[in-house]
Amino acid sequence: MSREAFRKRFMARFYDPAFRAEDEALVRLEALAWDAYSNARKSPITEKAGAGFKDPDYELSVEWKAASDRIKAAQARQQSPGAPSRVLIVNASARNDYTCPGEMSKSFRLGKLAQETLEHNACEVDFLDLSRLNSDHDLNIHPCKGCVSTAMPLCHWPCSCYPNHSLGLVNDWMNEIYEKFAACHGVIFVTPVYWYQVPSPLKLLMDRLVCADGGNPDPTSTHGKKPDEAKRIELEGWDYPKHLAGRAYGLIVHGDVAGIEGSRRALSDWLDWMGLIESGAKSRLDRFIGYYEPYATSHTTLDNDDDMQREVVNVAKAVAACVTQLRRGHEAPDAALEAVRAK
Numbered sequence: 001m002s003r004e005a006f007r008k009r010f011m012a013r014f015y016d017p018a019f020r021a022e023d024e025a026l027v028r029l030e031a032l033a034w035d036a037y038s039n040a041r042k043s044p045i046t047e048k049a050g051a052g053f054k055d056p057d058y059e060l061s062v063e064w065k066a067a068s069d070r071i072k073a074a075q076a077r078q079q080s081p082g083a084p085s086r087v088l089i090v091n092a093s094a095r096n097d098y099t100c101p102g103e104m105s106k107s108f109r110l111g112k113l114a115q116e117t118l119e120h121n122a123c124e125v126d127f128l129d130l131s132r133l134n135s136d137h138d139l140n141i142h143p144c145k146g147c148v149s150t151a152m153p154l155c156h157w158p159c160s161c162y163p164n165h166s167l168g169l170v171n172d173w174m175n176e177i178y179e180k181f182a183a184c185h186g187v188i189f190v191t192p193v194y195w196y197q198v199p200s201p202l203k204l205l206m207d208r209l210v211c212a213d214g215g216n217p218d219p220t221s222t223h224g225k226k227p228d229e230a231k232r233i234e235l236e237g238w239d240y241p242k243h244l245a246g247r248a249y250g251l252i253v254h255g256d257v258a259g260i261e262g263s264r265r266a267l268s269d270w271l272d273w274m275g276l277i278e279s280g281a282k283s284r285l286d287r288f289i290g291y292y293e294p295y296a297t298s299h300t301t302l303d304n305d306d307d308m309q310r311e312v313v314n315v316a317k318a319v320a321a322c323v324t325q326l327r328r329g330h331e332a333p334d335a336a337l338e339a340v341r342a343k
Contacts, residue, residue, distance in 0.1 A: 006034055010168075033168070042164045055220035064219065067158050067175035074183035075243075085323045086124045087248075087316075088184040089115055091131065092191035092202035098135035103299040105131060106289060110252055110312050111190040117316035123323065126180050130201035138171045144207035148214070152238050152343070153222055154230035157215030159208060174208050181212065186248035186323040187276070188315060193255035193263050206270060213274045214240035214343070240342045245275025248322035250283035250315040254308075256298065260286035277332050279322035282314045 001009075010030045019026065036044070043061035050056050077083050093107035108129065115125045132139055142162050148155040162172040181187065191198050198206075216222065222230045249271045253264040264286040268278065278284065287308050290301035302308070 001037070003034060006030075006037060010034075036166045037168075039166070041166045044165055049220045053220040054218055055223065058220035058223060060219060061160065063163060063175075064156075064158070064160050067178070068217070070175070070179050071158055071182045074179045078183050078185060081327075084124050085122065085186075085320070085327065086126065086184045087118050087186040087188065087319060087323065088126045088128060088180050089118075090187065090189045090191075090202070090205070091127065091129045092189060092199050092205075093131050094134055094194070094199045094201050096129070096131040096135055099131065106254065106299065106302055107190045107192050107252075109302070110254070110309075111188075113309060113312050114188055114190065114250075114252070114316040117313045118320055121317060121320040123186075123320050126184065128177065128180060130199075130205065133173070133201050133204075139173055140169075140171050141174055141177075141201065141204040141208060142169050142172050143204065144210060147225065148210055150227050151230035151234045152214045152240060153216040153233040154225060154227060155211045155215045156219045156222075157211045157217045157241075157243055159211045159215075160219050160224075174205075177205065177208075178212070181209070181244055181247075184247060185327060186250070186279070186319045188250040188252065188319055189267060190252040191254075191263065191267075193253065193259035196259035196262065198263050198267070209244075209274070212243045214238070215243065217241075217243075238342075242275035246326065247276050248279045248283075248319050248326060249276045250279050250319040251285060252312055252315055253286040254289050255286075256288060256290055256295070257292060260288065277322065277326065279315075279318040282311075283318035283322070285311050285315050287311065 007030055010033055011026065014026055043063065045062050046059035047062055047065070048056060049058045049060040049065070053060070078086070089111045091105070091108050091111040093105040095105050096108065097104060108131070111127065115127055118125050133141060144159075145161050147161065158175055158178045162174070163170040189202070191202055194200075197203070216230075216233075221233060251264055251267050251271075253260050253267070255263075264284060268284060272278065289305065289308070290298040293301060
């Protein structure tokens with residue numbers, strides 16, 4: 001990027017006339033930001049990786065290392081027999097009361113109904129509201145860069161692509177989200193359909209979870225992002241570790257005209273691929289709310305649809321039951337079978 005283009009984009013954040021009193025300071029800050037960009041200081045603070053890594057002397061991002069430590073701790077809690085059962089609910093709607101005035105998101109309402117049910121079934125609940133991407137200041141899920149398409153070991157667990165301070169790609173939410181997934185025994189996705197597909201916040205989340213399916217927990221083995229080293233490791237034999245396998249899942253997909261079945265199937269296929277375990281037929285729900293009816297009455301329609309509300313309760317109960325069974329040592333019927341194709 002040219003210096004002028006960089007300056008224009010940097011200063012766009014300070015368009016408000018209130019910032020004019022600090023123009024001289026902004027010029028100095030822009031120069032520092034340009035220096036970080038032009039010298040590619042992606043991770044400006046590092047420390048030696050230390051024991052437990054293939055190359056203990058490799059300078060590892062302190063931010064990545066801290067995220068990895070938190071995820072390992074969450075995983076250890078999840079595997080502790082005495083820990084309470086924990087279910088993560090993901091509200092995938094992109095709208096909330098701060099982004100779109102009017103009634104509360106239907107996905108949010110359904111998610112809260114599932115939460116109430118889970119809590120009545122002795123489960124602790126984390127509620128992940130993806131609509132915050134549109135309402136929380138500078139909160140991001142940055143796009144996946146597709147490192148896995150070069151070689152699987154180049155995709156690190158957790159993702160090491162962000163933060164990228166040289167590009168200003170910061171405030172990435174995923175390290176906190178990875179920790180929530182690592183800590184849970186089950187997960188329920190509640191999503192509307194936008195134009196025949198799941199909303200963009202959920203797709204961003206899905207793409208960034210690729211590192212949970214085969215990702216490399218040791219960035220020192222590839223010395224950061226060195227493609228030749230990653231290719232050699234994969235070709236020598238990579239086991240594609242499924243870091244979230246064995247967790248129960250449920251799905252609640254709703255729409256008004258079309259796309260619910262395709263979206264639900266795609267989510268099921270994705271979660272099955274990652275090694276999560278479906279909680280039974282009643283844990284997969286796709287329903288229309290006000291089929292071809294006006295949007296203006298859709299919330300009233302949901303209020304009056306007692307059957308759908310009971311079906312949402314059933315999804316939550318099914319996941320709670322599956323979590324209990326899995327924690328007692330029950331396995332999926334095909335658990336002893338090796339995948340013919342690991343990738």
